[in-house]
Amino acid sequence: MIHMMIGFFKDYFKYKKPAKKQQKWMEKYCTQKGYAINPNWMMATNLKSNLCEMEATFGKRYCPCFEPSGDTVLDKKMMCPCEFVEDEIAEYGTCHCALFGPADLSKEQWKASSQRLMDEYQVPKNLKNGILDTRNMPLDPRRNLPIPDMMHQVKSVLNAYKGKMLTVVVEREQEALNLEKIAAYRGFKSSYEAKENCIEVKLIL
Ligand code: SF4
Structure with a gap:
C-alpha cells in the first residue's frame, strides 16, 4: 500500500x-x-x-x-x-x-x-526470482484484453521492486513492443526474445 x-x-x-x-x-x-x-x-x-x-x-x-x-x-x-x-x-x-x-x-x-x-x-502478481509472468489473466469481455494487462502488472511490481533487472514474460508481440515503449519512456534498457510459447522481455532498471 x-x-x-x-x-x-x-x-x-x-x-x-x-x-x-x-x-x-x-x-x-x-x-x-x-x-x-x-x-x-x-x-x-x-x-x-x-x-x-x-x-x-x-x-x-x-x-x-x-x-x-x-x-x-x-x-x-x-x-x-x-x-x-x-x-x-x-x-x-x-x-x-x-x-x-x-x-x-x-x-x-x-x-x-x-x-x-x-x-x-489489485490481484497477486506472478513474480518469482526476478521473473514476472504476466500471462493468463482474465479477459475483459468487450475488448478481449487481459485485466490487469501487462503494463499495469509491470507498473505495480516496479513500485516496490529492488532488483536491477526484471524479466517480463508476455504472450503477444504487441505486449513486448508496448513494454519497449514503456521502458524507453522510463529510461530503462530493454530487449526481447521469442521463446517457444511466450516472449521474454528483459528490463535493465
Ligand atoms: S477511462 Fe477508459 S473506460 Fe472510461 S471512458 Fe475513458 S477509455 Fe473508456
Missing part, C-alpha cells in the same frame, strides 16, 4: 500540469453527455495521471486501464472517452475505469464501481 501511495504522489506531481488539460476536455465531455467525473479525488487524479502517461508513452490518449492492443480498429475504439462508455455504465454504473458516470450517480454507486475496478487490478 505504501509503495502504491508513493507511486500515486510521484505521478501526481509529474503530471500536474498536463492533467489540467485532461480536466478541461473531461468537463466539456461530461456537460455534453450528462455525465460526471468520479468525485473521489484520488481515483480521478490517478486516472488523469494515467491518461497523461498513456499520451506520453504511446502518443495517443488511450484508455488508462488498457495498453494498446495493436489492432488499429480496437485501439481507435479505446481512445478515451472510449466507445464502450454507455454499455459499461449500463452494466457497472460507470465506465470500466470508473472515470465517468451519470451525473446523478449516488456516492455509494461510485464507490461500488471504484471498488470493482480496484479488485480487478
Whole structure:
C-alpha cells in the first residue's frame, strides 16, 4: 500500500500540469453527455495521471486501464472517452475505469464501481526470482484484453521492486513492443526474445 501511495504522489506531481488539460476536455465531455467525473479525488487524479502517461508513452490518449492492443480498429475504439462508455455504465454504473458516470450517480454507486475496478487490478502478481509472468489473466469481455494487462502488472511490481533487472514474460508481440515503449519512456534498457510459447522481455532498471 505504501509503495502504491508513493507511486500515486510521484505521478501526481509529474503530471500536474498536463492533467489540467485532461480536466478541461473531461468537463466539456461530461456537460455534453450528462455525465460526471468520479468525485473521489484520488481515483480521478490517478486516472488523469494515467491518461497523461498513456499520451506520453504511446502518443495517443488511450484508455488508462488498457495498453494498446495493436489492432488499429480496437485501439481507435479505446481512445478515451472510449466507445464502450454507455454499455459499461449500463452494466457497472460507470465506465470500466470508473472515470465517468451519470451525473446523478449516488456516492455509494461510485464507490461500488471504484471498488470493482480496484479488485480487478489489485490481484497477486506472478513474480518469482526476478521473473514476472504476466500471462493468463482474465479477459475483459468487450475488448478481449487481459485485466490487469501487462503494463499495469509491470507498473505495480516496479513500485516496490529492488532488483536491477526484471524479466517480463508476455504472450503477444504487441505486449513486448508496448513494454519497449514503456521502458524507453522510463529510461530503462530493454530487449526481447521469442521463446517457444511466450516472449521474454528483459528490463535493465
Ligand atoms: S473506460 Fe472510461 S477511462 Fe477508459 S477509455 Fe473508456 S471512458 Fe475513458
